Amino acid sequence: MTELVAISHVDVPQSEVNTLVDEAVAAGYSVALHRAGRRFLVFARSAHGAxxxxxxxxxxxxxxxVVLENSLHPLGDRVRHPQGSVVEVGGVRFGGGNTVIIAGPCSxxxxELLLETAAQVREAGASMLRVGVFKPRTSPYAFQGLGAGAFEALREARSRYGLPIVSEIISVSELDGLLTAVDMLQVxxxxxxNYPLLSALGTCDRPVLLKRGLAATVDEWLxxxxxxxxxxxxxxxLCERGIRTYERTTRFTLDLGVVPVLKGRTHLPVIVDPSxxxxxxDLVHPMSRAAVAAGADGVIVEVHPRPAQALSDGFQSLDLPGFKQLMTELEPVAQAVGxxxxxxxxxxPV
Known part of the structure; x- marks a missing residue:
C-alpha cells in the first residue's frame, strides 16, 4: 500500500498540523503524526489501498x-529533489555537476603548519581546506588536536587564503567557538x-559534512x-570514508559502490574520503580517481608538508607534490564523466 508523507515547514504550530490531521481523517485517510526535530511529518494512507x-x-x-513513497528517509529521499540538491559553502557548490576537492592536514x-598547508593546497587548486582541531582518537595517549587554541589560526587561514574551511565537531559545547572559525561542520x-549532536546541528545555520560510521549501513547513515x-x-x-570489515589489507574497506546507490536514493551530495x-x-590516487569516475561530488584528502613528521595519520597523508600530482590526475577523469x-x-563571493 502506497503511503504519503506530508512534510511541514520548520516551526509550524502544532495546532495547525492537528487541524490537518483531523481534516485528513474526516476525508477518509488513515493518519499518523510524528514530530521530528522542528518539523512535523504526517504519514497518510487512503482507504482501500488507493x-x-x-x-x-x-x-x-x-x-x-509531499512525498509519495514508502520511504524510511522521507526528508532525504531523492523524489523530493529528483535533480539532486546543491549545498553551497562559502562559494563552493557541492552537487550540480562539478567535483569539489577538499584538502588539508589531519590536524x-x-x-604555522596550518598556514603553510593552506597556501600550498590553494596553489594546487583545492576548493576547500580541511583541518582537525578536535581529534577523537582511539588511544587516549594520541595527539588530540589543538582544540580551541587553533581557532585564531583557522580564522587567519580563511582570511589570508580565501578557502572555506571544514572541521570536525565532537561535542555540542564546541559549537559556538567553531562557528567563529569554520564554514562547514564535520560529523x-x-x-x-550521536543524536544529541545531530539534533543540535539540525538547528544550526551552517552546512554539515556527515561521515559514514565505522560499521554503519546505508539506512543507518541516511x-x-x-x-x-x-x-x-x-x-x-554525505561522506563515504570506508567501513570496517574482515579485510586488513587496508585500514577500512572503501565502499565506492555506495556512491551510485546513494545517488539513486537521496538528493544529498556525496563525496569520498580515500585517505x-x-x-x-599509495592508494589515495587510484581511489580518488575511482571515486570521481563513480559519480562522487568530490573527494576529501589529507595533505601534510612533511607526512613522516605528522602527529596523526601521516601514513595516509599526501605530501604537497603528491597532492599537486593528484590534481593533475583527477582533471581528465572529471572531464571524462562530465x-x-x-x-x-x-x-x-557569496
Whole structure:
C-alpha cells in the first residue's frame, strides 16, 4: 500500500498540523503524526489501498513537501529533489555537476603548519581546506588536536587564503567557538549516531559534512541525515570514508559502490574520503580517481608538508607534490564523466 508523507515547514504550530490531521481523517485517510526535530511529518494512507491524493495536503500553506513513497528517509529521499540538491559553502557548490576537492592536514599541529598547508593546497587548486582541531582518537595517549587554541589560526587561514574551511565537531559545547572559525561542520564516523549532536546541528545555520560510521549501513547513515534535516538544516553532504570489515589489507574497506546507490536514493551530495577509507597513501590516487569516475561530488584528502613528521595519520597523508600530482590526475577523469573540477579559481563571493 502506497503511503504519503506530508512534510511541514520548520516551526509550524502544532495546532495547525492537528487541524490537518483531523481534516485528513474526516476525508477518509488513515493518519499518523510524528514530530521530528522542528518539523512535523504526517504519514497518510487512503482507504482501500488507493494512492493518496497529494493536492489535499499540498494545498496547506504550512506543508513544504509531499512525498509519495514508502520511504524510511522521507526528508532525504531523492523524489523530493529528483535533480539532486546543491549545498553551497562559502562559494563552493557541492552537487550540480562539478567535483569539489577538499584538502588539508589531519590536524592543526601548529598555526604555522596550518598556514603553510593552506597556501600550498590553494596553489594546487583545492576548493576547500580541511583541518582537525578536535581529534577523537582511539588511544587516549594520541595527539588530540589543538582544540580551541587553533581557532585564531583557522580564522587567519580563511582570511589570508580565501578557502572555506571544514572541521570536525565532537561535542555540542564546541559549537559556538567553531562557528567563529569554520564554514562547514564535520560529523565524524564515531559521532554519526550521536543524536544529541545531530539534533543540535539540525538547528544550526551552517552546512554539515556527515561521515559514514565505522560499521554503519546505508539506512543507518541516511537516518542520521534525517536528524539534521528534521531540525531544519538541509545543507547536508554525505561522506563515504570506508567501513570496517574482515579485510586488513587496508585500514577500512572503501565502499565506492555506495556512491551510485546513494545517488539513486537521496538528493544529498556525496563525496569520498580515500585517505581514511584506505589508510594507505599509495592508494589515495587510484581511489580518488575511482571515486570521481563513480559519480562522487568530490573527494576529501589529507595533505601534510612533511607526512613522516605528522602527529596523526601521516601514513595516509599526501605530501604537497603528491597532492599537486593528484590534481593533475583527477582533471581528465572529471572531464571524462562530465563533472569538471571545482578549484580555487572557480570560487565566487557569496
Amino acid at each position: 494512492v493518496p491524493g497529494t493536492e489535499f495536503f499540498r494545498a496547506k500553506s504550512y506543508i513544504s513537501d 592543526a599541529e601548529t598555526p 565524524g564516523a564515531r559521532n554519526m549516531q 537516518s542520521a541525515a534525517e536528524y539534521l534535516m528534521a531540525g531544519g538544516n538541509e545543507r547536508v553532504v 581514511h577509507g584506505t589508510g594507505r597513501v 563533472r569538471p573540477l571545482h578549484t580555487y579559481s572557480d570560487l565566487q
